[in-house]
Amino acid sequence: MAIDASDRKEWAREHFQGFENVTMPSFTPDLSQLxxxxxxxDVRLAIRHGFFSTLCSVETGLTHDExxxxxxxxxxxxxxxxxxxxxxxxxxxxxxxxxLAHAEQVGCTHALLSYPHxxxxxxxxxxxxxxxxxxxxxxxxxxxxxxxKFGFQNVNPSGVPFGVFDRLVDRPNVIAMKxxxxxxxxxxxxxxxxxxxxxxxxxxxxxxxxxVKHFGQQWSGAWTVEALQTPEQPLMVEFFDLLKQGKEDExxxxxxxxxxxxxxxxxxxxxxxxxGAYHWPLLKYQQWLGGGNGGMTRQPCxxxxxxxxxxxxxxxxxxxxxxxxDSDDDFFVGRTFAGATAGASA
Amino acid sequence: MPxxxxxxxxxxxEALRGVENVTMPSFTPDFAELxxxxxxxDVKQAKAHGFFSTMCACETGLTLEENKxxxxxxxxxxxxxxxxxxTLLQDSFEDxxxxxxxxxxxxCSHALLGYPQTFRPKSPDDIYDxxxxxxxxxxxxxxMYATDKFDFIRFxxxxxxxxxxxxxxxxxxxxxxxxxxxxxxxxxxxxxxYNDKVLVNVGTPWLMGLFxxxxxxxxxxxxxxxxxxxxxxxxxxxxxxxxDLVAQGRYDEAMKLYFHLAPATGLAMRxxxxxxxxxxxYNWPMGKxxxxxxxxxxxxxxxxxxxxxxxxxxxxxxALRSIGIEPPAxxxxxxxxxxxxxxxxxxxxx
Numbered sequence: 001m002a003i004d005a006s007d008r009k010e011w012a013r014e015h016f017q018g019f020e021n022v023t024m025p026s027f028t029p030d031l032s033q034l035x036x037x038x039x040x041x042d043v044r045l046a047i048r049h050g051f052f053s054t055l056c057s058v059e060t061g062l063t064h065d066e067x068x069x070x071x072x073x074x075x076x077x078x079x080x081x082x083x084x085x086x087x088x089x090x091x092x093x094x095x096x097x098x099x100l101a102h103a104e105q106v107g108c109t110h111a112l113l114s115y116p117h118x119x120x121x122x123x124x125x126x127x128x129x130x131x132x133x134x135x136x137x138x139x140x141x142x143x144x145x146x147x148x149k150f151g152f153q154n155v156n157p158s159g160v161p162f163g164v165f166d167r168l169v170d171r172p173n174v175i176a177m178k179x180x181x182x183x184x185x186x187x188x189x190x191x192x193x194x195x196x197x198x199x200x201x202x203x204x205x206x207x208x209x210x211x212v213k214h215f216g217q218q219w220s221g222a223w224t225v226e227a228l229q230t231p232e233q234p235l236m237v238e239f240f241d242l243l244k245q246g247k248e249d250e251x252x253x254x255x256x257x258x259x260x261x262x263x264x265x266x267x268x269x270x271x272x273x274x275x276g277a278y279h280w281p282l283l284k285y286q287q288w289l290g291g292g293n294g295g296m297t298r299q300p301c302x303x304x305x306x307x308x309x310x311x312x313x314x315x316x317x318x319x320x321x322x323x324x325x326d327s328d329d330d331f332f333v334g335r336t337f338a339g340a341t342a343g344a345s346a
Numbered sequence: 347m348p349x350x351x352x353x354x355x356x357x358x359x360e361a362l363r364g365v366e367n368v369t370m371p372s373f374t375p376d377f378a379e380l381x382x383x384x385x386x387x388d389v390k391q392a393k394a395h396g397f398f399s400t401m402c403a404c405e406t407g408l409t410l411e412e413n414k415x416x417x418x419x420x421x422x423x424x425x426x427x428x429x430x431x432x433t434l435l436q437d438s439f440e441d442x443x444x445x446x447x448x449x450x451x452x453x454c455s456h457a458l459l460g461y462p463q464t465f466r467p468k469s470p471d472d473i474y475d476x477x478x479x480x481x482x483x484x485x486x487x488x489x490m491y492a493t494d495k496f497d498f499i500r501f502x503x504x505x506x507x508x509x510x511x512x513x514x515x516x517x518x519x520x521x522x523x524x525x526x527x528x529x530x531x532x533x534x535x536x537x538x539x540y541n542d543k544v545l546v547n548v549g550t551p552w553l554m555g556l557f558x559x560x561x562x563x564x565x566x567x568x569x570x571x572x573x574x575x576x577x578x579x580x581x582x583x584x585x586x587x588x589x590d591l592v593a594q595g596r597y598d599e600a601m602k603l604y605f606h607l608a609p610a611t612g613l614a615m616r617x618x619x620x621x622x623x624x625x626x627x628y629n630w631p632m633g634k635x636x637x638x639x640x641x642x643x644x645x646x647x648x649x650x651x652x653x654x655x656x657x658x659x660x661x662x663x664x665a666l667r668s669i670g671i672e673p674p675a676x677x678x679x680x681x682x683x684x685x686x687x688x689x690x691x692x693x694x695x696x
Contacts, residue, residue: 148612153608153609153612156605157605157606157608157609158605158608159608159612182552183555183608183611184530184552184553184554184555184556185554185555185556185601185604185605185608186555187555187556188555188556188558188559188601189555189601189605192558192597204530205531206529206530206531206532206534207530207531208531209530209531209534209535210530210533210534210556210559214559214563248538252531252534252535252538255531256502256503256504256535257503259503259504259529260503262529274615318503319503
């Protein structure tokens with residue numbers, strides 16, 4: 001049943017429990033077409049991981065029609081088993097609104113508010129106007145995004161347009177807030193200021209013990225949670241559940257077990273944060289180790305080096321997580337086509 | 347009146363309040379001698395900044411005798427105005443014990459627990475035994491240290507062998523804990539385990555923004571030895587003011603000030619002023635440059651030393667300007683240190 005914008009806050013409070021991961025598109029080995037089977041595999045895997053939602057990242061080198069098709073495939077495979085969200089990271093506001101309409105039609109539930117590269121607001125009012133236009137255009141839930149990548153330092157030295165968010169958080173379909181940066185003061189301020197109005201979340205697992213206990217954080221997303229667990233050993237899901245149950249001793253035991261994998265993830269990802277871009281292939285590699293489809297993404301594309309793959313695997317193994325034993329070469333075409341490639345070369 | 351080791355826990359709750367900076371030694375331009383005048387200058391600066399304590403960095407290329415003299419100079423200059431602590435990061439436990447004795451006689455109040463680089467404990471019990479020996483040898487307060495420097499990851503994936511730290515926290519003169527790890531889970535874990543026994547501090551600038559939460563929920567009351575001068579000058583002591591505002595529960599004003607510092611923080615994160623946590627050694631010349639740009643003595647340190655890269659210096663200047671502090675116009679004075687530079691100028695004039 002369709003949910004009206006006015007009911008989205010209540011819906012979110014009930015529904016946003018646990019983790020939202022990121023589904024990235026899969027392609028045929030020549031990267032010319034979407035790999036539907038691979039995309040469906042990844043949605044099924046998100047369900048097996050125990051996530052409540054998966055966010056489709058559309059800023060991964062897709063045409064507008066491919067973005068639409070990507071959402072259709074993901075929503076169809078998800079059915080009622082998992083929510084599907086999208087990142088509003090298209091190149092223009094018009095395309096974002098068009099995608100929102102399509103997403104609503106195919107059964108997506110919410111979207112992450114982002115801003116085009118070319119958006120250079122001179123004032124908070126301009127950000128407010130952009131956000132309002134997008135938010136008012138949909139019945140989907142919208143969650144706000146705190147991120148350095150938008151370059152909002154000109155309106156607030158923190159990079160967070162607090163004055164804009166103050167005005168947006170009471171909107172009926174503004175449901176949550178993703179704290180994409182790692183600044184500890186932004187974290188504190190956002191939870192204090194907006195905690196009672198929207199579902200604020202940090203992505204830093206090391207903060208969860210404090211934020212769950214003192215601010216009632218009930219979800220975290222969207223991020224590649226699969227970097228820290230497998231479907232058979234869903235340690236991050238367990239860690240978060242234990243914290244929510246107030247079982248601190250057990251939770252921290254799980255956390256420290258995961259410390260080597262967290263260290264490997266942080267070591268690889270931290271240098272990329274200031275770039276404002278994501279390493280899609282490496283994130284896909286992390287998923288692939290736990291059974292994801294894998295495969296490379298289109299240009300412009302960061303490369304996957306053996307040293308990075310070894311570091312990821314080392315983190316998993318040090319945390320006692322069982323991972324795929326396939327050849328790393330198979331990752332580069334994805335599971336859908338790995339067998340075919342092997343056959344062709346045999 | 348001297349504080350005995352059994353009184354140290356109660357003493358600490360009263361005394362360890364505020365922000366503690368780091369004093370690094372100054373040398374003559376040929377690095378042959380300590381520059382007493384420069385060292386004294388830096389202690390006066392620490393007072394001017396509003397720090398309640400200054401931690402002497404002893405792992406900076408000094409002989410044992412020089413380290414003793416360094417502490418004596420700092421403690422003498424500090425007088426009753428400011429506390430003096432130091433790092434127990436010597437080449438051997440014997441040196442650490444000797445330094446503890448000198449420090450106590452000189453009037454230092456506490457020390458950051460550390461272990462020689464050759465220390466390879468076979469078991470967590472070895473860590474306890476070594477620490478207990480240091481504890482029993484002194485009346486000074488001792489500060490436990492959560493860090494990856496000691497390679498204790500062999501015993502616990504967190505880098506902190508908690509079972510043994512649990513016991514160390516119970517020693518009578520172990521008064522506090524410096525959380526030098528950026529992972530906020532470590533702060534949570536140490537507060538959960540040790541907050542009723544020792545004073546867990548804000549031990550890394552990257553968790554400075556969590557201070558309101560740590561103060562309100564856990565009563566955290568001090569910032570441990572760190573390069574806090576990155577964000578302030580004696581005329582604009584922002585970090586100290588931020589500390590005071592939080593301590594008074596004035597969070598709105600505190601966070602406004604905190605975000606005023608955000609541009610400098612952003613630059614620091616790009617050019618890593620703190621390089622050292624991950625390699626077990628700090629860039630002392632960079633630390634001295636940070637301090638010098640806001641009035642410290644400056645001067646380079648002896649080999650082995652990291653180099654001071656021009657882009658890092660430029661970043662430092664940009665960081666200061668971004669928060670409304672104007673750095674000195676020229677770097678000439680820095681390379682030998684303020685005191686030596688003035689002596690040279692006087693000689694040339696004479």
